[in-house]
Amino acid sequence: MNHNATNSEAPVRWGIVGAGNIARRFGQGLAHVPGARMTQVWSRRAPAAVAYARQFGANACASLEALLASDIDAVYIATLHDSHAHYALAALAAGKHVLCEKPAAINARQLERVLAAASDAQRLFMEAMKPPFYPLYRKLREHLASDPVGEVGLVRAGCATASARADHPVFSFDHTGGALLDIGIYEAFLAVDWLGAPLDVQTIGRLGPTGVDTFASLNCRHERGIAQLFCGLDLQGRGDALLAGPLGCVTIHENWWNPARATIRYVDGRIAELDEPFEGGGLNYETAHFCELIRAGALESPVMTHAKSLQMISMMDSARATLGLRYAGE
Numbered sequence: 258m259n260h261n262a263t264n265s266e267a268p269v270r271w272g273i274v275g276a277g278n279i280a281r282r283f284g285q286g287l288a289h290v291p292g293a294r295m296t297q298v299w300s301r302r303a304p305a306a307v308a309y310a311r312q313f314g315a316n317a318c319a320s321l322e323a324l325l326a327s328d329i330d331a332v333y334i335a336t337l338h339d340s341h342a343h344y345a346l347a348a349l350a351a352g353k354h355v356l357c358e359k360p361a362a363i364n365a366r367q368l369e370r371v372l373a374a375a376s377d378a379q380r381l382f383m384e385a386m387k388p389p390f391y392p393l394y395r396k397l398r399e400h401l402a403s404d405p406v407g408e409v410g411l412v413r414a415g416c417a418t419a420s421a422r423a424d425h426p427v428f429s430f431d432h433t434g435g436a437l438l439d440i441g442i443y444e445a446f447l448a449v450d451w452l453g454a455p456l457d458v459q460t461i462g463r464l465g466p467t468g469v470d471t472f473a474s475l476n477c478r479h480e481r482g483i484a485q486l487f488c489g490l491d492l493q494g495r496g497d498a499l500l501a502g503p504l505g506c507v508t509i510h511e512n513w514w515n516p517a518r519a520t521i522r523y524v525d526g527r528i529a530e531l532d533e534p535f536e537g538g539g540l541n542y543e544t545a546h547f548c549e550l551i552r553a554g555a556l557e558s559p560v561m562t563h564a565k566s567l568q569m570i571s572m573m574d575s576a577r578a579t580l581g582l583r584y585a586g587e
């Protein structure tokens with residue numbers, strides 16, 4: 258008997274922590290998830306919480322404690338990186354399931370504490386790493402199962418954007434900004450998802466005037482191959498990804514982290530095009546998966562596993578160590 262399974266008829270009731278950009282996108286996506294409802298929100302600036310609650314038909318809580326004491330089933334953490342672990346620990350201690358924005362924590366040590374708390378509380382915890390839940394990514398997995406390119410041995414992915422304002426939190430040392438935690442974590446996901454655990458991470462990069470990394474290039478050896486990854490905040494790059502196997506290669510077209518199109522080129526000359534537009538802004542797919550896991554009483558996603566989250570953040574830890582980037586308190 259599964260003690261964690263919830264009534265499959267009842268909608269999953271969500272409480273939101275933080276009311277910024279990604280929280281709004283999450284709210285828009287939630288409208289596309291059957292069997293899910295946003296009921297509560299808390300943000301540290303009351304006017305922001307009230308405006309958000311009004312937009313999505315939820316109740317604005319006066320405090321985090323009030324949100325966690327309410328009858329929500331799950332908490333979505335949409336604050337900046339440096340407070341993800343703090344709110345995850347609070348929500349788990351209150352017995353709520355937690356879907357936490359990326360990066361799930363700022364380093365592996367912090368993430369281990371969160372995962373231990375999830376295990377102690379017997380609650381579901383998942384990092385909100387959206388790409389694997391998109392229709393294109395799922396279709397690609399299915400396609401390669403029936404028409405393989407062989408075992409993928411190279412993942413090449415990168416993204417650099419030079420459009421963030423100088424006062425954006427991504428440049429803030431205090432908010433644990435930098436390209437690695439903001440962008441590189443996605444690429445680390447792609448690498449561990451196709452190549453397995455990282456064994457060696459070699460990094461070249463630079464820190465900017467605020468002390469956070471503004472560009473990093475990673476060459477990584479994984480259990481099953483090699484990854485070439487880059488992320489940056491001071492150059493304008495492109496965002497496609499390459500998965501190479503002995504029988505062919507896949508290009509996931511930009512932006513690969515919101516995947517909608519892929520081209521597969523086989524050694525024998527065949528070309529397959531996959532075209533799977535996404536709906537609802539894209540966060541709805543991970544949310545639907547999370548709700549299904551709650552109904553099934555699962556404590557971990559079989560797709561976005563705890564081990565992958567740990568491997569991803571360990572890669573970022575290693576890259577930051579090479580660049581000499583230590584956040585306050587580390």
Ligand SMILES: NC(=O)c1ccc[n+]([C@@H]2O[C@H](COP(=O)([O-])OP(=O)(O)OC[C@H]3O[C@@H](n4cnc5c(N)ncnc54)[C@H](OP(=O)(O)O)[C@@H]3O)[C@@H](O)[C@H]2O)c1
Pocket residue numbers: 275276277278279280300301302305335336337338339340358359360385387426439
């Ligand atoms: N999955 C994705 O596609 C995706 C895309 C973009 C961002 N993200 C992730 O989402 C997170 C938020 O990004 P964003 O673009 O939404 O940022 P944002 O627009 O600046 O919103 C951040 C929200 O968190 C609140 N907040 C920040 N620090 C807090 C703290 N210590 N305690 C309580 N509340 C705090 C802010 O409150 P105030 O207004 O009071 O400052 C604001 O409501 C980041 O970790 C980022 O990596 C994910």
